[in-house]
Amino acid sequence: MISYMITIAQSRIAMIEGARIRLNGWQRAAVAFGSAFGALIDPRRADLIAALGETTGKPAFDRVLERMKSSTEGRAVLLERPRVISSSVGHAWDLPPNTFGAAYARFMGSRNFSPDDRPPVRFMDTEELTYVAMRAREVHDFWHTLFGLPTNLIGESALKVIEFEQMLLPMCMLSVIGGTVRFSDRQRALFFKHYFPWAIRAGRQCTDLMCVYYERHFDQDLEDVRRRWGIIPVPPDAIKPNAARSLEAEPGRLT
Secondary structure, rough: HHHHHHHHHHHHHHHHHHHOOOOOHHHHHHHHHHHHHHHHOOOHHHHHHEEEEEEHHHHHHHHHHHHHOOHHHHHHHHHHHOOOOOOHHHHHHHHHOOEEEHHHHHHHOOOOHHHOOOOOOOOOOHHHHHHHHHHHHHHHHHHHHHHOOOOOOHHHEEEEHHHHHHHHHHHHOOOOHHHOOOOOOHHHHHHHHHHHHHHHHHHHHOOOOHHHHHHHOOOOOOOHHHHHHHHOOOHHHHHOHHHHHHHHOOOOOOO
C-alpha cells in the first residue's frame, strides 16, 4: 500500500515538475520585480501573481513544509500529494448539499470555475517545495468556500490577508496593496472597516490550514468542519452588494 501511494505521489509531482525553471539570484530578482510591476497594473494576471509568490516565497514555503511534516494530516498530504483537479474532486458534485464538498462544488459551479485552471509552479527549487507551492495555490477555492468570501476584488483581497496570516507570503500582502489601490473611496472604507479586521482575526484564529487534507473531509457537514478548524465565516453585514457591485467577479480568478 505504501509503495502504491509513493508511486502515485511520484506521478503527480511529475505533472507539476514539467514546467520547472531553475533561476539564479539575479534572474529570480528580475522575475519577482517584473511580476510585481505587472500584477499591480493588472491584478487579474494570475500567472504574474503566481510567479511573484514563487520567486519571493521560498522562506515562507520552507516554514509551511516543516509545519506540514509536524502534522499528521500534513504528512499524509505530503506523502500522497493529492491534486485539486477535476479527476480528483469531481465526486464533490454528487455529495449531499450540507457537506463541505457540495459547498465547494456550488462555489465552483456558480462561477463556472474549473479546478484545472491553475497555472503550474515554475520557480521552486525542490520537488517538495514545488508541491507545497502547488498545494497552496490549489486549496485557494477551498478557503473561499470555508470563509464564505465572494470572488470580487474585495473578497479576493480579504482572502489574501488570511493567506498572509497563515503563510506569511510577501505576495499576499503585495496583492492586498495592489487590490486596495483599485478600490473606490467607498469600497476602500468598506474593506478596512469590515473585511480587513475580520480577515486578520479569522486568519489567526483558525487551524493551520495548509496542514488539512481537505479531500478527506468532503463528505462532512460544512458547519462541523468550520467549527473543528476554527473558521470564522465573513459576517453577513460585511457583504454589501451595492458597495462592491463594480468589482464583482472579473474573468478568471486571482491565484
